[in-house]
Structure formats: structure tokens, C-alpha cells
Amino acid sequence: MLLKKCLLPLASAAALLCSVQLHADVDPNLPNYTRAPGVSGNLSSVGSDTLNNLMTLWAEEFNRYYPNVNIQIQGAGSSTAPPAITEGTATLAPMSREMRQSEIEAFENKHGYAPYALPVAIDMVAVFVNKDNPIEGMSLPQVDAVFSATRRGGYSEDITRWGQLGLTGAWANRDFALYSRNAVSGTYGFFKDMALFGGDYKSSINEQPGSSSVVQGVSESINGIGYSGIGYRTSSVRALPLAVEEGGELFEPSAENAATGDYPLARYLYIYINKHPNRPLEPMVREFVRMIYSQQGQGVVFRDGYVPLPEVVAARVRAELGIDVSE
Structure with missing residues (x-):
């Protein structure tokens, strides 16, 4: 399979990976x-x-x-x-x-x-939710509207409840428990650049010292949502399919989708x-x-x-x- 688009801006090895199988x-x-x-x-x-x-x-x-x-x-x-x-x-x-x-x-x-x-x-930076959360997936503008205070992704409103993402019943009025890496983390910077479009995190995020702490927080909170490298996925959380644009095709964080460049949060x-x-x-x-x-x-x-x-x-x-x- 051929890489359809670069995972990162062209630089050193990344440039080569844009043209190889x-x-x-x-x-x-x-x-x-x-x-x-x-x-x-x-x-x-x-x-x-x-x-x-x-x-x-x-x-x-x-x-x-x-x-x-x-x-x-x-x-x-x-x-x-x-x-x-x-x-x-x-x-x-x-x-x-x-x-x-x-x-x-x-x-x-x-x-x-x-x-x-x-x-x-x-690697694939995954957006994790609790395993019992029924949401099917999210677009990057929605991810931005959940995690950021600036909404540079262009979503029309701040997202503060799961109902705004299409969930109904008991989920409709549930707010978010936001879990994030801390500022010393490269994942924190990558997510800020790629998922928040360079914008600012909300002050309500729970910064964690490690990826395992992020995943643990999400697993212990029914309304939790957080991000980390895919290698930290456990059976207690779900890694959401993501779309680049609102209404776009959702892609699972799989090896194949990372290799083709379809999953939008892949990185070296x-x-x-x-x-x-x-x-x-x-x-x-x-x-x-x-x-x-x-x-x-x-x-x-x-x-x-x-x-x-x-x-x-x-x-x-x-x-x-x-x-x-x-x-």
C-alpha cells in the first residue's frame, strides 16, 4: 500500500516515507x-x-x-x-x-x-473514551471543540455535553472528564498542533504525567475522554475512529490506516x-x-x-x- 499523504511536514526521514511502500x-x-x-x-x-x-x-x-x-x-x-x-x-x-x-x-x-x-x-495518537460509551466516532473539529478553548478547527459551538455529539438518553446531559498529557510531553504538543489546530487547551483538562494515567482516568470515568499513543490502549477503553472534516469518512486507528495516511493523527x-x-x-x-x-x-x-x-x-x-x- 502506498502512503497517500505525509504524516508530518516534510523533514529528514519523513520526506522519504511519503514516497515509499x-x-x-x-x-x-x-x-x-x-x-x-x-x-x-x-x-x-x-x-x-x-x-x-x-x-x-x-x-x-x-x-x-x-x-x-x-x-x-x-x-x-x-x-x-x-x-x-x-x-x-x-x-x-x-x-x-x-x-x-x-x-x-x-x-x-x-x-x-x-x-x-x-x-x-x-504511532497513532488515539482519542479514548470509556468502553461503555456508545459514540461511533468524531471529526477533528469536534475533538477540537471538546478539548480546546479556541476552536480553531471551525466547529460552530463549544462542546460541553455528550448530547452535542449525538448521544441520547442518559448520555445527553453528561459533561466531559477531559484527560490530557502534560506540557513536557511530545504527545501534548502533537495533539495541540494537529487536533487543536494550534489552539489552546481548556483550563478544565486533567493533565497527567504519563499516557497510562490518561488511559486509566478514562477507564475509571464513564464520561471520560482523553488521548495518548495507541500502544497504551487497554480493554477498558475504546479508541475512536476519526474523520478529518465534519461529515467526513471515519477511519479506525489501525496499522493499515496509519500506513495509508488515512488516520489523521498518525506520526513518526x-x-x-x-x-x-x-x-x-x-x-x-x-x-x-x-x-x-x-x-x-x-x-x-x-x-x-x-x-x-x-x-x-x-x-x-x-x-x-x-x-x-x-x-
């Missing part, structure tokens, strides 16, 4: 990972809460090959990643958004070159690394990256509920970093 499953052309000799030491990861589970699973997979490597993972939010990699307190900087220009400039001022962005998976997930343009990666980082772009590494992506990347992207990154697939 994507796979909802693991691309069989990805190489198998094989163990390399002489890899040991410590790896540290500081950054995205959305990527926390994925980083943990990658660490476990890496430890199957290298049991003597110690990997420490902190996942407080994407905004913690740039200063950590800039100051050298982290080797890996996972982010659910691209670095801002100011963050790149801070890194460049210290190191003399830009950080390297590894696109590692495709990244890991930033400190790669000197004229020096090879140190062996431990090189092998961690090589594992991510293998059958095993992208298999972890698939099992964790995200959309794996195709071999054409993996091969491009390996070539840029000077990583030999036969190592």
Missing part, C-alpha cells in the same frame, strides 16, 4: 539481527513516555544478545530528551515529536553539529543520537541501532502495537550511519 506488518526484507563481538557497557535513555514501553522491550531484546550491557531508561516526556543528549547524560533520546529548532541549536552550540534523528516506528516516533559526522558510532550504540532496524527490532514495534518501518527506510539510515548489515 509501507508495511502494516514486519517487512520480510529487513535483515535478521546477529550478535556482534565485544559489546558491553552502559546505555542510558532519557525522553518520551510514549516510547517508554518500546524502549524497555528493545532493551530486553538487546540483552538477549548482550546480557552484560546495562540499559537504564527514563521516560518522563519528550522535552527531557534534548537537554539529556546535549549534556551527555543520555546516550539515546527517544521523542514522540521532532526536535524544535531551539533544541537543535542548543545541541549544535555545544557539539558543533546537529543531533541525528532515527525514525524508529509509526524518533530516537535522537549524538553522531559525529566524521566518526563512526561507538560499538554499543551502533549495535542497538542495527538491532532496531532488523526483523527482531521491528518485530518488537509490531508486538507493541505500533506500525513497523520498511526495509527501504532501514537501509537508508544504516547507509547514512555507516552500519554494515553483515556486521
Whole structure:
């Protein structure tokens, strides 16, 4: 299937992904990972809460090959990643958004070159409701009118009751319990830009420190609604189909709809690394990256509920970093 439209503004790996075939499953052309000799030491990861589970699973997979490597993972939010990699307190900087220009400039001022962005998976930011909520789906203008005070999406009125979204009976007069990530989160910024059209959140939102807290809040509140990465979905919530425009076709947050670009809140997930343009990666980082772009590494992506990347992207990154697939 071909990607119909870019998931994000054209930049680095995202530009390539607008013109390549994507796979909802693991691309069989990805190489198998094989163990390399002489890899040991410590790896540290500081950054995205959305990527926390994925980083943990990658660490476990890496430890199957290298049991003597110690990997420490902190996942407080994407905004913690740039200063950590800039100051050298982290080797890996996972982010659910691209670095801002100011963050790149801070890194460049210290190191003399830009950080390297590894696109590692495709995610879908889902709008979750309680599993007992009968709503069929929402348009982005409706999502905006529920969560934002500014309504830049153009919806005609502020939405404060479920009845305004077509629910009847006992649901008609129920208000919303709004659950959101906090401002340190890349997901918070992505949702603000894409679902709120750059507008402002309502003051009534319940900011949560992590994605699991958002989902838990929605699961415990019959009138709850919140958002997070699709990887945090549980049986206690429903991820709503979304339409780009009012009255438009609804698309489920599925791997296929993310790969085609039909689901409107799909995005790339990244890991930033400190790669000197004229020096090879140190062996431990090189092998961690090589594992991510293998059958095993992208298999972890698939099992964790995200959309794996195709071999054409993996091969491009390996070539840029000077990583030999036969190592």
C-alpha cells in the first residue's frame, strides 16, 4: 500500500516515507539481527513516555544478545530528551515529536553539529473514551471543540455535553472528564498542533504525567475522554475512529490506516543520537541501532502495537550511519 499523504511536514526521514511502500506488518526484507563481538557497557535513555514501553522491550531484546550491557531508561516526556543528549547524560533520546529548532541549536552550540534523528516506528495518537460509551466516532473539529478553548478547527459551538455529539438518553446531559498529557510531553504538543489546530487547551483538562494515567482516568470515568499513543490502549477503553472534516469518512486507528495516511493523527516516533559526522558510532550504540532496524527490532514495534518501518527506510539510515548489515 502506498502512503497517500505525509504524516508530518516534510523533514529528514519523513520526506522519504511519503514516497515509499509501507508495511502494516514486519517487512520480510529487513535483515535478521546477529550478535556482534565485544559489546558491553552502559546505555542510558532519557525522553518520551510514549516510547517508554518500546524502549524497555528493545532493551530486553538487546540483552538477549548482550546480557552484560546495562540499559537504564527514563521516560518522563519528550522535552527531557534534548537537554539529556546535549549534556551527555543520555546516550539515546527517544521523542514522540521532532526536535524544535531551539533544541537543535542548543545541541549544535555545544557539539558543533546537529543531533541525528532515527525514525524508529509509526504511532497513532488515539482519542479514548470509556468502553461503555456508545459514540461511533468524531471529526477533528469536534475533538477540537471538546478539548480546546479556541476552536480553531471551525466547529460552530463549544462542546460541553455528550448530547452535542449525538448521544441520547442518559448520555445527553453528561459533561466531559477531559484527560490530557502534560506540557513536557511530545504527545501534548502533537495533539495541540494537529487536533487543536494550534489552539489552546481548556483550563478544565486533567493533565497527567504519563499516557497510562490518561488511559486509566478514562477507564475509571464513564464520561471520560482523553488521548495518548495507541500502544497504551487497554480493554477498558475504546479508541475512536476519526474523520478529518465534519461529515467526513471515519477511519479506525489501525496499522493499515496509519500506513495509508488515512488516520489523521498518525506520526513518526524518533530516537535522537549524538553522531559525529566524521566518526563512526561507538560499538554499543551502533549495535542497538542495527538491532532496531532488523526483523527482531521491528518485530518488537509490531508486538507493541505500533506500525513497523520498511526495509527501504532501514537501509537508508544504516547507509547514512555507516552500519554494515553483515556486521
